[in-house]
Amino acid sequence: MYLPLDGRGPLHGQLVRSLKDAVLGGRLPAGLRYPPSRLLAQQLDLSRNTVLAAYEQLRAEGFMQARVGSGSYVVMPGAPVQPRSEPPQRVPPQSAYARRLRRYHxxxxxxxxxxxxxxxxxxxxxPFTNPLLTSAWARALSHAAAYTPPNYPTAQGLPMLRAAVCEYLSLRRGVQARPEDVIVVTGTQQAVSLTARVLLDEGDEVAIEEPQYFAVREALQIHGARLVPVPVDREGLRTDLLPERPPRLICVTPSHQFPTGALMSLARRRALLDYACRHDCWIFEDDYDGEFRYDAQPHAALCGLDDSRRVIYTGTFSKVLFPSLRLGYIVAPPGLRDDFVSAKWVDDFGSPAIEQAALAHFLADGGFERHLRRxxxxxxxxxxxxxxxxxxxxxxxxxxxxxxxxxxxxxxxxxxxxxxxxxxxxxxxxxxxxxxxxxxxxxxxxxxxxxxxxxxxxxxxxxxxxxxxxxxxxxxxxxxx
Known part of the structure; x- marks a missing residue:
């Protein structure tokens, strides 16, 4: 407990004044239990007798109430005094990044x-929340907590989760990925943020769908990208309207365009990949809701058609499991992999290891596949x-x-x-x-x-x-x- 002493007079008097200021200022609210005298004496490096004397005076002045077998509790005598609040001060943005934050978000x-x-x-x-998922996930977390090493995980993600992601992508999304090219992230938002840092300088152009997901749009704008909207129709991105001057990056949601729901046709997918290859630009594929199609089998991801390694593929478990999980993945082209791993390390040292281990087991033992079917x-x-x-x-x-x-x-x-x-x-x-x-x-x-x-x-x-x-x-x- 932080209780500054003012240095005036006996120690027990200084402690009384400090405690009363904390009560009247709202830092010790009514009903809160005071620390035991022995513990407070240790924390403040005072004798226990000094603390007992201070507590006795607080009881006499009505700031403390003793309850037999429970302890002593804060009492506010009379009308409470509202703590003085400083008016919020608006300061100018302190960086170009902060200026863009205020402008776009x-x-x-x-x-x-x-x-x-x-x-x-x-x-x-x-998302839909399956009640059966709660107990299954609790079991997976309990097992992971018992067997996951307590040290920092690798920034790239646990090897067993990256391997499980590769198996899932091969089975469900037609993406042949290697564990060494997978980076575990907190979700699509971190994936697009890392992509912007790895690929873009301020002022670089990015082609983005019109309409588009606002959070991806804002992340790119805040990073300093100049966005070039490209219309979407029932076959997805209008590849015939891609800019003549090639952008550095193209962001698409080909499997289920947000918000229109359009599915990018095979012809458009091939045209987009050809454009990126000819113009030496990159594609950010957000595989949004690619798992759930109700008319046929899920379509293969754009990344599965990419022979030139121009696609940065990302997916998340937020919608298929629950948003609070905060785990997703990037499949990076081999030439960019190390840059993405370094950017992830700078960002947060790595995603939580226990949740990664639980998800790896959930994927490997078939629980995730059963959940998807239900x-x-x-x-x-x-x-x-x-x-x-x-x-x-x-x-x-x-x-x-x-x-x-x-x-x-x-x-x-x-x-x-x-x-x-x-x-x-x-x-x-x-x-x-x-x-x-x-x-x-x-x-x-x-x-x-x-x-x-x-x-x-x-x-x-x-x-x-x-x-x-x-x-x-x-x-x-x-x-x-």
């Missing part, structure tokens, strides 16, 4: 946050329920971009402007339904009312009730023609 305005006070919310980005089945049921309910109740009023993948749908209010979409979102919130606009994911949003409807965290019954509320709001909305 606002914690209070991030899209996709939960809407408070609603009964149902179509919040996207919130999750895909449940998500398909929820997707089918949402599609069916929307088509039955308001099909004529909607255009639904069904991607047959992922955990959200993109829905357009037919013939309605962006402003009308905002008004509809506001009405729905007043009626207890959380809705989310697609507009924040564009550099130049279209004048259309587009909504992202996430269904991963809602049961079938909740989805049907939320869809009824959606239809009721749509019927209530008096759209001006």
């Amino acid at each position: 606002d914690h209070g305005a991030m899209p996709g946050r939960g809407v408070p006070g609603v009964l149902h919310s179509f919040q996207y980005g919130v 999750t895909a089945k449940t998500l398909k049921q929820r997707r089918d329920a949402l599609l069916g309910a929307l088509r039955r109740s308001c099909g004529e009023a909607l255009d639904i971009d069904d991607s047959n993948a992922g955990m959200h749908l993109l829905v357009w209010l037919r013939g309605r402007s962006a402003a009308q979409g905002d008004a509809f979102i506001a009405l729905a919130q007043r009626r207890g339904l959380g809705l989310y606009s697609i507009a924040p994911y564009y550099f130049d949003p279209p004048d259309r009312a587009g909504l992202l409807l996430g269904y991963g965290a809602l049961s079938v019954a909740e989805i049907e009730e939320a869809a009824r509320l959606f239809a009721a709001c749509l019927a209530e909305m008096d759209f001006p023609e």
Whole structure:
């Protein structure tokens, strides 16, 4: 406990004043237990008699209450005195990086946050949580905690996890990776941050999808990249619109484009790889929701077609397990591998070893594969329920971009402007339904009312009730023609 003594008068008096200041200033709140006298004497290098004398005076003045068999507790005599608070001081940004942080990122305005006070919310980005996963993961963590060495892990990641990731990618994503080329990271956000540091100087150009995931966009902008938006259609990135002056990096989500859900066609994938090879630029492949397709087998990742080693492939376990896990991976081209490992070391010395070991065992013993099968089945049921309910109740009023993948749908209010979409979102919130606009994911949003409807965290019954509320709001909305 930090208790400064002022050096004036007897030691017990100095201790009394210091403790009273801590109580009146709010550092020792009412109801908190005072330290035992012997312990406080040791901490402050005082005699125990000095502390006992101070405690006796605090009891006499009403700052302490003794409870038999429990100890002595802080009491606030009279009305509490509010601690003096200094007004926050806004200082100018202290670096170019800080200037870009303030320009591009606002914690209070991030899209996709939960809407408070609603009964149902179509919040996207919130994954399905399988109750069976909790106990399975607890067992894996318990085993890992008992057998994982307590020293620092390697910055690149535990070898057994990197090997397990390679086996999973070969089986599920068509990527033939070697453990020595895998770097374990905290997720996609760290992957894009490390990629920017390894490949980009301030002012370098990066081609990015339009629309795109805002967090990747902001990470690149804060790093100092100049972003070149390239439109997306139903076949993914428009490779025919890639810039004539080649960018240093191209960022894509080919297996399930966010937020449109588009699947990049094989012809576009080959054209993109050819472009990168001819122009000596790199591709950052975010394999977003590539595990969950409901119309056919998952498509092979772009990296699986890459013979020229231009693709930096990244995936995460946040959506398929749970976001709090904070584990993902990069498969780096061999020529960049050491740079990525060094950048990871500088960032945090390495991801948590116990969680890595638990995940490696979960992957190796088949638990992860069983979880994926159960999750895909449940998500398909929820997707089918949402599609069916929307088509039955308001099909004529909607255009639904069904991607047959992922955990959200993109829905357009037919013939309605962006402003009308905002008004509809506001009405729905007043009626207890959380809705989310697609507009924040564009550099130049279209004048259309587009909504992202996430269904991963809602049961079938909740989805049907939320869809009824959606239809009721749509019927209530008096759209001006």
